[in-house]
Amino acid sequence: MPMEPIPDLAMLDLASIVKLMEERRLPPVDRWNPSHCGDAEMRIARDGTWYHQGSPIGRPTMVRLFSTVLRREPDSGFVLVTPVEKLSIEVEDAPFLATALKVEGKGRATRLAFQLNTGDLVTAGAEHPLRFEEGEDGPRPYLHVRGGLEALVARPVYYELAELALAGEQSGSSGPGLWSDGAFFPLAAA
Known part of the structure; x- marks a missing residue:
């Protein structure tokens, strides 16, 4: 499933922004409860850059995809979650x-x-x-x-x-x- 292009905020009026927000469908990560499988070896830096095994993730579509399966846990930790696995991810400030x-x-x-x-x-x-x-x-x-x-x-x-x-x-x-x-x-x- 291809990711939709990133909209140009400057070219949108608020009604269009609201419509795009309503159309965005995210996976139901709050309903998925698989066992914890380990560490994703990923980190989100204070500046919003996503890293995997110490290297920045250079593909914006990959970052967007990972962001859709990001969840905050009750213990305030962060995980990437799918229906079958849950992996810890480090977040330096905000994701x-x-x-x-x-x-x-x-x-x-x-x-x-x-x-x-x-x-x-x-x-x-x-x-x-x-x-x-x-x-x-x-x-x-x-x-x-x-x-x-x-x-x-x-x-x-x-x-x-x-x-x-x-x-x-x-x-x-x-x-x-x-x-x-x-x-x-x-x-x-x-």
């Missing part, structure tokens, strides 16, 4: 990286759509909240993707979010923040 942002609307009617390094599209909102952590290198924003899996928001995209929040249109009772799809996300770390 995905939000690399692009599309903003539509103003104030409470704003919608923020993110494109991930895997080509996936996610609109921030109640089902996909944004959260901010304070890190050694400053604020670290994260976007919930699915099933306990998050995307670290890339620094350039974070600057776009901060500019939007500080422009004044996005403030709430708890100070500067961001509205998206009817939900408010304070800019400060909780």
Whole structure:
């Protein structure tokens, strides 16, 4: 089954983004419970690069395919899972990286759509909240993707979010923040 091409976020309006998100069918990894088979010898680096046995995986379609069978376990570990096997995978920070942002609307009617390094599209909102952590290198924003899996928001995209929040249109009772799809996300770390 061939993977669909990665959409160009800049060329899509929000209605098209939502339609693409709804059409995306992911394997039911939450229902698969095979025995643990070992280590996949794979790692996802802080910058979103996927590695196998120490070498970067250079084929984006392979990364996209592996990302569809990635699952977060109750012990907070990460695995690649199929109906017949489960393999551990190391994740240095977050398994995905939000690399692009599309903003539509103003104030409470704003919608923020993110494109991930895997080509996936996610609109921030109640089902996909944004959260901010304070890190050694400053604020670290994260976007919930699915099933306990998050995307670290890339620094350039974070600057776009901060500019939007500080422009004044996005403030709430708890100070500067961001509205998206009817939900408010304070800019400060909780």
